[in-house]
Structure formats: structure tokens, C-alpha cells
Amino acid sequence: MKQLDRLMSAVELAVIFAGTTIGLGLAVLQVVLRYVFSTGIHWLEAGAVTALVWAMLMGASRAVREGVHPRVDLLAMALPPRPRAVLNTIALGAALVLAAFYARDAIHYASFVQTIGITHPEFGVSVLWPFAILPVILVFLVIRYAMVIAALWRAPDLAPEEAFIARVGTPKEGRIE
Amino acid sequence: MTIAFLIAAFFALIVIGAPIAVALGGSAVLSSLLFAPIPDGIFGQKLFGNVNHYTLMAVPFFFLAADFMETGGLVHRLIGVARALVGHLRAGLGMTAVLTCILFAAISGSSPATVAAVGNIMYPALREEGYSERYAIGALATAGAIGILIPPSIPLILYGFVTETPIPDLFMAGVIPGAIYGALLLGSARFLARKETVAIRPRATAAETARTFRSAIPALSLPVFIVVGIYGLPAFDLFGISYEGGAIFTPTEAAAVSAVLAIAIGLLVYRELRPADLPRIITRVGPRVGMIFWITTNALIFGYFITKIGLPGRLAQAVLDADLSPVTFLLCVNALLLVVGFFLEAVPTILIFAPLLQPAAQQLGIDPVQFAIIMIVNIEMGMITPPVGMNLFVASGVSGLPVVEVFRAAIPWMAATLIALLIVTFVPAVSLWLPSVVN
Numbered sequence: 001m002k003q004l005d006r007l008m009s010a011v012e013l014a015v016i017f018a019g020t021t022i023g024l025g026l027a028v029l030q031v032v033l034r035y036v037f038s039t040g041i042h043w044l045e046a047g048a049v050t051a052l053v054w055a056m057l058m059g060a061s062r063a064v065r066e067g068v069h070p071r072v073d074l075l076a077m078a079l080p081p082r083p084r085a086v087l088n089t090i091a092l093g094a095a096l097v098l099a100a101f102y103a104r105d106a107i108h109y110a111s112f113v114q115t116i117g118i119t120h121p122e123f124g125v126s127v128l129w130p131f132a133i134l135p136v137i138l139v140f141l142v143i144r145y146a147m148v149i150a151a152l153w154r155a156p157d158l159a160p161e162e163a164f165i166a167r168v169g170t171p172k173e174g175r176i177e
Numbered sequence: 178m179t180i181a182f183l184i185a186a187f188f189a190l191i192v193i194g195a196p197i198a199v200a201l202g203g204s205a206v207l208s209s210l211l212f213a214p215i216p217d218g219i220f221g222q223k224l225f226g227n228v229n230h231y232t233l234m235a236v237p238f239f240f241l242a243a244d245f246m247e248t249g250g251l252v253h254r255l256i257g258v259a260r261a262l263v264g265h266l267r268a269g270l271g272m273t274a275v276l277t278c279i280l281f282a283a284i285s286g287s288s289p290a291t292v293a294a295v296g297n298i299m300y301p302a303l304r305e306e307g308y309s310e311r312y313a314i315g316a317l318a319t320a321g322a323i324g325i326l327i328p329p330s331i332p333l334i335l336y337g338f339v340t341e342t343p344i345p346d347l348f349m350a351g352v353i354p355g356a357i358y359g360a361l362l363l364g365s366a367r368f369l370a371r372k373e374t375v376a377i378r379p380r381a382t383a384a385e386t387a388r389t390f391r392s393a394i395p396a397l398s399l400p401v402f403i404v405v406g407i408y409g410l411p412a413f414d415l416f417g418i419s420y421e422g423g424a425i426f427t428p429t430e431a432a433a434v435s436a437v438l439a440i441a442i443g444l445l446v447y448r449e450l451r452p453a454d455l456p457r458i459i460t461r462v463g464p465r466v467g468m469i470f471w472i473t474t475n476a477l478i479f480g481y482f483i484t485k486i487g488l489p490g491r492l493a494q495a496v497l498d499a500d501l502s503p504v505t506f507l508l509c510v511n512a513l514l515l516v517v518g519f520f521l522e523a524v525p526t527i528l529i530f531a532p533l534l535q536p537a538a539q540q541l542g543i544d545p546v547q548f549a550i551i552m553i554v555n556i557e558m559g560m561i562t563p564p565v566g567m568n569l570f571v572a573s574g575v576s577g578l579p580v581v582e583v584f585r586a587a588i589p590w591m592a593a594t595l596i597a598l599l600i601v602t603f604v605p606a607v608s609l610w611l612p613s614v615v616n
Binding site: 030102 | 190191192193194195196197199202203206217218219221224225229230231234237238241425426429430433434436456459460462463464465466467468469470471472520521522524525565
């Protein structure tokens with residue numbers, strides 16, 4: 001689990017860093033070109049949005065590991081450790097099942113788009129390319145939730161994300177591996 | 178039947194502790210599978226399409242700007258300015274803490290970020306000066322809430338995004354209520370300090386004040402830049418140079434440029450930000466904004482489904498049939514959001530209730546801009562009420578006090594929030610006058 005976490009962390013942090021930096025750079029470049037040089041490049045805005053959507057959707061996967069996704073866990077906190085683990089398994093299992101359902105639906109949409117061949121108006125390539133991040137992060141979400149569920153049973157007295165961190169360790173914050 | 182199942186599934190998922198995004202998306206997916214089938218591929222398409230919008234990109238940019246400024250030495254300068262303005266008054270440091278929160282709110286769009294950034298410096302300073310734990314943490318937890326009312330504001334961007342209300346109007350509408358709320362908090366800081374045994378500081382000399390303001394000019398220029406960028410300057414014709422006025426940047430462009438300016442100020446002017454800090458800050462922002470994006474896209478799927486089954490329309494009709502006056506409706510909304518605030522945070526509250534309640538409000542002639550401000554002040558109240566009050570958790574982390582103690586400390590300060598809520602509810606001009614003037 002530790003190795004898988006390190007591999008996924010490396011991908012998540014790299015995409016978040018690269019996507020955010022590129023998105024910010026393109027957005028500022030667009031402003032500079034428009035107001036300083038009175039010109040523009042037609043794909044800059046779409047490029048900035050796509051880069052940031054990639055980064056932030058990957059951030060949603062990372063947020064599972066860091067326990068950032070808000071949830072109302074009052075009932076779970078009121079229960080003893082093992083029933084709490086059962087309830088947390090059901091709650092996070094629902095998240096896993098939803099991500100799996102979305103992944104199946106996203107792949108269905110991707111195959112439909114490929115069949116009819118839609119081209120992105122700004123990029124001039126198939127719309128599948130910008131969309132490609134979605135199935136990837138949905139698979140990441142499925143794996144992330146499965147890992148947290150597996151870890152929470154090893155330390156039922158801890159919150160699920162704390163149990164996961166206790167299992168795999170805490171890599172240095174913000175390190176791009 | 179479909180509506181009943183949707184609501185039951187949503188609350189069942191919330192109660193068992195599923196993430197809010199999952200409760201939103203899961204209840205819509207389950208209901209569609211059982212009662213109102215949606216063709217394969219639509220959910221996948223919408224998940225991506227819902228967040229693939231330029232307007233929404235203001236959220237990560239404002240998050241980045243606030244984090245760069247926080248790391249880059251901005252907060253110390255803002256505290257210096259606040260201290261120079263009110264530090265010599267009775268309860269001067271308490272008022273300094275409140276005023277710093279107000280100034281920081283003009284850069285950060287997030288309340289918990291304001292509590293963390295100002296609290297980490299001001300809490301030890303207040304304690305050192307002799308203020309009680311309760312006073313110090315109550316001031317910071319409550320004053321930090323103003324972060325989402327004074328522009329830029331992440332919840333206002335999300336409100337504008339989901340209800341298609343112009344974000345510049347929403348930002349402008351938050352200014353006067355923010356000033357009123359800030360004045361009420363400053364008054365509370367002075368009033369609640371009457372039992373505190375703290376010395377009054379001497380007034381800063383003119384030279385000290387000038388030095389403080391000079392040092393803070395780059396930090397204070399950022400909110401000015403954002404406002405001038407989004408709203409532009411008034412039209413003028415001077416020495417043969419004519420300017421037509423009007424907006425210069427969109428909110429997203431202003432956010433992007435302010436993020437880059439924040440890096441430049443931190444790296445080159447204050448020199449407290451190092452290039453090596455940038456990857457850490459960027460990767461720290463990713464999961465927080467990712468969470469917001471994930472809730473947003475699921476909330477829009479929820480919104481798509483409830484629109485498909487006609488829930489907002491039926492709710493609006495029910496409100497009309499009930500013959501509610503606008504004031505009664507708004508008081509009901511306040512009561513509802515007060516209860517919701519106990520359990521939900523700012524982002525899900527806006528994304529769930531804005532599309533649901535705003536059509537009904539509009540049917541009663543309530544301006545969507547005023548309605549947004551009412552929702553925001555309600556959410557501010559929710560941030561300082563347990564069990565799910567984000568500011569309480571952050572303030573607890575800052576002070577080391579239990580969450581219950583932080584809540585007790587915040588109770589006397591809530592009077593200011595309550596008065597601000599009543600003002601924005603009963604006096605629409607407070608929210609609507611400035612946008613109308615600017616427009």
C-alpha cells in the first residue's frame with residue numbers, strides 16, 4: 001500500500017503543480033497580450049481552463065488522502081471503534097461506488113465521442129484529450145477510497161484518514177516525487 | 178415519489194457520514210436510476226463540463242493569491258497598519274485583531290484562511306498583552322468570518338456561477354454590509370474589553386505611522402488593484418486624454434494577475450517568500466480547491482436532476498401559493514440557513530441552497546444580489562456554530578482550546594453577526610445601492 005501511495009502521490013502532486021503553473025501562466029499571458037500588445041492567441045483561455053481543471057480534479061483525488069472532503073461524521077464519532085469502522089466503511093464505500101459508477105459513465109461518454117469524432121474548437125484535436133483526465137481521476141478516487149477503507153480497519157479507533165496516514169506515513173509536504 | 182426519495186437518499190448519505198459531494202451526486206444518481214433514467218454518458222459529460230468554465234478559475238487564483246501573500250509577509254504589514262489606526266485606543270489590540278481580519282478579508286476570499294493567517298500571529302500577541310483566552314479567540318473566530326463577505330469572496334463566486342448572477346455585482350454588494358459588519362465587530366471589541374485588564378498603548382508617532390504605511394503599500398495595493406481591475410475607473414477627459422471608463426479585467430483575470438503580483442511582492446519586495454516555497458504552496462492549494470470543484474460538479478449534477486424533475490419551480494410555486502410576504506420568506510430562509518449552518522460548511526450550503534431558493538426569492542421580487550448577501554451572512558453565522566463550524570475548528574487549532582470553549586468565547590460576538598444579518602435582511606439598499614451606482 002505504501003508503494004502504491006507513493007506512486008499515486010507523485011502523479012497527483014506533479015499534475016497539480018504542472019497544471020496550476022501552466023494555467024496561471026496562460027491566464028496571465030492572455031491578459032498581457034490583450035492589454036499590452038492588443039493581440040491574443042485563440043486557444044489561451046481554453047488552455048488555461050483545461051490545465052487548471054486537470055490540476056484541480058487531481059486535487060480532488062489528493063483531497064481524499066488528506067481528509068479534506070467535508071462530511072458530517074457526528075454519528076460515527078458517537079459510536080465505539082468497531083461500529084464506527086463499519087459505518088465509515090459504508091460511508092466511504094458509497095463514495096467508492098459512486099466514483100466507480102462515474103468512471104464507467106465517463107468511459108461510455110469517451111467511447112461515444114470517439115465514435116462520432118468531435119474536434120475541440122480551440123485546440124483542433126479530439127475533445128477526448130482535455131476530457132481524458134476525468135476517467136483517470138475517477139480511477140484514482142476509487143483506489144484512494146479503497147486504500148482508506150482498508151487502512152481504517154487496521155486502526156478502527158482513528159479517523160479513516162488518520163488511520164491511512166498512520167499506515168503509509170507522511171511524505172514531506174509539497175514534495176514533487 | 179422521486180422528490181421524496183431524492184431528499185431521503187441525500188439525508189441518509191449525510192447522516193451515515195458520506196462526503197457532501199457524494200451525498201449530492203449519489204442521491205441524484207440513485208434517484209435517476211430508479212425513477213427518471215438519464216442516458217448513459219450524461220453524468221460523465223456533465224462531471225467535466227460543469228467545472229470546465231473560465232469563471233470558476235477565479236477560485237484557484239484567489240486561493241493562490243491569499244496563500245502567496247500569507248507566506249510572503251503580508252499579514253505582519255496589515256497588523257502594523259491596523260495597529261497604527263486603532264492600536265492606541267482602549268481595547269486597541271483587540272480592535273487591531275478585528276481590523277486586520279477586515280483588511281486580510283479584502284485579499285483572501287476565505288474565512289478559515291483569515292482566522293488561520295491572522296490568528297496565528299494575533300492570538301499570542303493578545304494573550305501576551307493580558308487579554309483573556311475567551312476574548313482573544315472569540316474575536317478572531319468571529320472577525321475571521323468577514324472573509325467571505327468582503328470581496329473577493331469564494332462563496333460569492335460560486336453563488337454567481339450557479340445562479341448566473343454577475344460576480345462583479347455580487348462583490349460590490351458585499352462592500353457596505355462588510356463595512357457595517359466590520360464596524361459592529363470593532364464596537365464589540367471595544368465593548369467586550371471593558372472587563373479586560375489591559376494597558377492602553379501610546380499613539381504611534383507620525384514618523385512611525387508613515388513608515389508602517391509605506392511598508393504596507395504593496396500589500397494594500399492588491400485589493401485596490403482587484404477593485405479597480407474589475408470595476409475600472411470613472412470616465413474622464415483630461416489634457417486631451419479621454420477614458421471611457423468601465424471594467425478592465427474580468428474577475429478571473431483580476432484573480433490571476435493578483436496571484437502573480439502576490440508572488441512578485443513576496444519574492445521581490447518583502448523577500449519573505451522563497452522560490453522553493455512555490456511548489457509547496459501550489460500543491461497545498463490543489464486539494465482544497467479540488468474539494469470545492471468536486472462538490473461543485475456534484476452539486477450541479479444534483480441541480481440538473483432537481484431541475485429535470487421540476488423541484489425549484491414547484492418550490493417557487495409553493496412559496497407563491499403560501500402567500501408569504503418577502504420579509505416572512507427571508508425570515509424563514511434565515512431560520513433554515515441557521516439550522517443548516519450547524520451541519521454544513523459554506524461551499525455546500527451555497528451550492529445546494531442557492532439554486533433551490535433563489536428562484537423562489539425572485540418570484541417574490543427579492544433581488545438575487547441581496548439574496549446572495551443574506552445567504553453569506555447566514556453562512557458566517559454557521560461558521561461559528563458547532564458542531565460543524567469551520568472557524569471554530571481553525572480557532573481551536575490556533576489556540577489549543579477545545580472547540581466547545583471556542584464556541585462559548587464566540588457567543589458574545591455573535592450579536593454583531595445577528596445585527597448584520599437583520600440589517601441585510603430588512604434594508605435591501607445596504608446590498609443594492611453600491612452595485613447600482615457602479616453600474
